Amino acid sequence: MTRSSAMNPAIRKALDKLGLLRDIDLVLHLPLRYEDETRITPIAKTRDGQMAQIEATVVSNEVQLRPRRQLVVVVEDGTGQCQLRFLNFYPSQQKSMAIGAVLRIQGEVRGGFWGKQMVHPQLRKSDAPLPTSLTPVYPVGKGLPQAYLRRMIVTALHRTRLQETLPEPVWRAIGPPPVLAQPGLSDVQRWWPLQQALQFLHHPQPEVAIQTLEDQSHPAWQRLKVEELLAQQLSQWRVRQLREQFAAPALTPVRQPGQLALHEQLLGQIAFDLTKAQQRVVAEIAADIALERPMHRLLQGDVGSGKTVVAAMAACICMDSGWQCALMAPTEILAEQHFRKLSDWLSPLLAARGKQVAWLAGAQKKKAREHMLALVQSGEAALVVGTHAVIQENVEFDRLGLVIIDEQHRFGVEQRLSLRDRQRSKNASATSAAEATAAGTVSEAPTALADSVQTAQSEALEPHMLMMSATPIPRTLAMTYYADLSVSTIDELPPGRSPVVTRLIADSRRDELIERLQHQVSQGRQAYWVCPLIEESEALDLSNATATFEDLQAAMPQIQMGLLHSRMPAAQKQEVMDRFSAGELGILVATTVIEVGVDVPNASLMVVEHAERFGLSQLHQLRGRVGRGSAKSACILLYSTGDSGKLSDTAKDRLRAMAQTNDGFEIARRDLEIRGPGEFMGARQSGAALLRFADLEADQHLLEWARELAPLMLRDHPHLAEEHMQRWLGGRWDYLKA
Structure with missing residues (x-):
């Protein structure tokens, strides 16, 4: 794809952010969902919550000033009426919806006291021909209009002719892909050519079962998942091959006589x-x-x-x-x-x-x-x-x-x-210096040259990692x-690690928690109190470390406390940690700076404030700061429901998992389910190629097939393997090699 130099900078920036640099990138940018603009639904047959397209005549048009200024238009099609509401509108829009105008209208139907209505629906001319396929809705960024991206993808589809990198001879050695095992379909129905699968997923026919597109069980989706998983596996195996071409020092201890290694x-x-x-x-x-x-x-x-x-x-x-x-x-x-x-x-x-x-x-x-x-x-x-x-x-x-x-x-x-x-x-x-030195002595000692060059080559090594x-x-x-x-x-913990009891406590019981904490610390125990912010934030109404430190000092003046966060000078941070490690401080109020590495065996209590805001693996890391000594340990997850009065489903899942298990492997499995691989790995900063289409749990059978095929394909069909990787990964090789 050659971009026009006159392309809008905002559009260019949005395309770059989405990674849409080549025609193939656009072709592989698949829809989030689809809208059915191929048919007209009578108003009487529309349902509450349904995305529907109607064709109707405007019967009233007025600007209402209460409860706020808005344009209210009523249309009817002979089967019923629907009210259209526009909270933001231009005079030209109002004019285009004059009484008597026939409009084609698409939007979400809502049922209410005033009957059926749509808020900010899309309007089209009634004489425009109906599309013959479902309309794709793509992921877009700021400054990138949906209509503009649709046109770019249609152009890219016309320009791109994809060679099959997975013909039958490639996978015959390990057997057919699992998608060919679907019952009730012929091989032709199950194994779609890649070009056909992509054309279909961008513009599916209206008679297709929408459920098979939404749950990605359609053969076209399965073909894309196989392609993506194979590209990912090929890249990993290829990286391993590349690394094995480098040399590293053979690290074997040199034993001195009579001395232990x-x-x-x-x-x-x-x-x-x-x-x-x-x-x-x-x-x-x-x-x-x-x-x-x-x-x-x-x-x-x-x-x-x-x-x-x-x-x-x-x-x-x-x-x-x-x-x-x-x-x-x-x-x-x-x-x-x-x-x-x-x-x-x-x-x-x-x-x-x-x-x-x-x-x-x-x-x-x-x-x-x-x-x-x-x-x-x-x-x-x-x-x-x-x-x-x-x-x-x-x-x-x-x-x-x-x-x-x-x-x-x-x-x-x-x-x-x-x-x-x-x-x-x-x-x-x-290596070069050694070779130059060796070359200077070649006339005097030919064997010394060979020895010197061999030594120099042995030094051109990269470290183990x-x-x-x-x-x-x-x-x-x-x-x-x-x-x-x-x-x-x-996969086992050292003996002597005491299990940590995890309790969930609502923020409304904060005073009760402080009272219990005061009693425990007065008995010689030490505690962490972790907050998500350092200072007051206007954007987030969360407890912050500085204010919490002051509040806890006021509530428990007889207990020595310390404050620790990332903006403190290194010497000051170390002084606080040294005092806490020595037992001089009963409570350490901190941000997540103590998430990893802090080891104080006498600390047996952990309070995490606004626990609903933390990731699951981060909560598990924080909990790991206690339970390192012989005393019974506890982790209190203090959560707030905010103005809504309830937690989100994701927050509930996290907190429930923390209360149910101390097993880090089970925590990791649930964290992967909740957040997905990109967030789990911190992949935004890792540069790793994320899976956009395949699901690690649901598509494990496809993953195992791709994992088995990848090394054989690299060995027997290296050119097809290289083309497959370039198609899917583009210029991300340096990141994958890290």
Whole structure:
């Protein structure tokens, strides 16, 4: 598609936002719903709530001033009357609806005291021919008129001739797609050619059963879902193939005579034994990073399952192999928690080897930061822990072998690509320098040249990558969006974790809750009180952290409290956390800055205010801050029904799920059901190709078929596979490779 330079900027912006850059993008932009303009319905046969098209004569036309200024037009067609109301109108509109005018009118019919009526219906000339197909209604953006988009899509459909990328020889090896198993239909009826399916879905015939379009069970819809799922699976398998072309350091510990390996020393240093799940996962990671291809592994486990010690074991294996490890976390509080814990465990062990743990964060003073950068560049810092500061351009690693990213979904794809690509570029520069040095000695020692070049090539490596998430990934989501990853799961909690009782309490009982909280804290327990906002907001009438802190101080003056939010200076935040960890503060009022990483075993109470505003996985993360000690723990979800007096269905589903289960995997499954894959993954910032048509649960049979076909198609029909991916994914390759 070639866009006109004279195209309205608002339209161009809306098209860009919808990703409509090519003709094929327009062709794959399918309707949300359809309107039936192919028939005229007598007024007497219209039903309340029905979208209907009538043809009638204007019998009255007047502007009413009460209860507000509006144009009221009455029409009749011989079977009955209908009132048309226009709250906003122009004189020209009023003139076009003069008494005696015959109009074709489409809108939602409403029944009321004054009889049938339509509010702001669409008007057309009565002599225009009726369409022969249903009228599509597309998703549009601001500045993009529905009629304009319809014309663009019709043009794109005429210009686009799609080659079949799924002829029968491609899928014969694994059997026919599941859509061919539908009973009562011939193969021709079930397996629609792609071009025919798209033409039909944009302009279906009026006799089609609307239900099959709405529930997407129609064979044309099934064909589109198969196409989309196959493109998604092909892209993931192709990314895995591309990654396997790169080389990575084989990380195997170098053992000194009579000395335990670093990870073995760590096991003797910590005061607990690894669970069987942790041992299994450590073995999976160790086997992966021992290979000379980049590991790309997701480590998932429920809140409190012990992912940090697994990451520490992986870091030890990396450092014991003579390479550096970087651990990056999304917030300074979480990164600081990791740094303190890993320093306690590893600093004494690394000191004996002349190495240390370095800290990098944006709030560091210049002198301290320069010192840390020098340690990283020289290789003396074997482990580097920090925030986004770890991937800034002035950070130069000596030999980076492993990157660990905690809460990986909180980082954008560009940030992950930055760390990996800059290290690959640095290694390539090291290769060129080594080759140049080797070339300078070629006349003296031919064998030295070969050895030097071989060494240089071995250094042109990219680091292994381990991504951690406390939001477990449901199986269907892992099959779809993480098909290119190896997944390790810690599926058991360490002994001693006390179960957390979850209670739902209405905001009207707030005073009663404060009274109970005061009693519990006076007995030596500690509590979190989480609010959704930092300061007062005119847009949202929600309790905010600052005001809540002041209110709770006034209600419980004898209890020491702290306030924590993201806008506080780093030193002040750390001081508050240190005091809370030491037991000096009974209550910590905070925003979701404490969502991940905060570990205070004596804190056994969690209050989440306006819990109906939080996502399910976020509520589960917050609940995971308690139950880390031996005391019985509770999480109170304080909800408000607002002016309406009732919760939305989505809020009810979230809160009900939290009260019914502590299982993070079940929470994740329900969260996926409620929010869908895009929201669940934070995919707006991840750049991942979202499923627009297929449903992970309802279409699992199609997903499994596509997953089986994808590697065979890449192997046996690579050109068709490439065309299929380009058709569906366009220019999103860099994101998919991250």
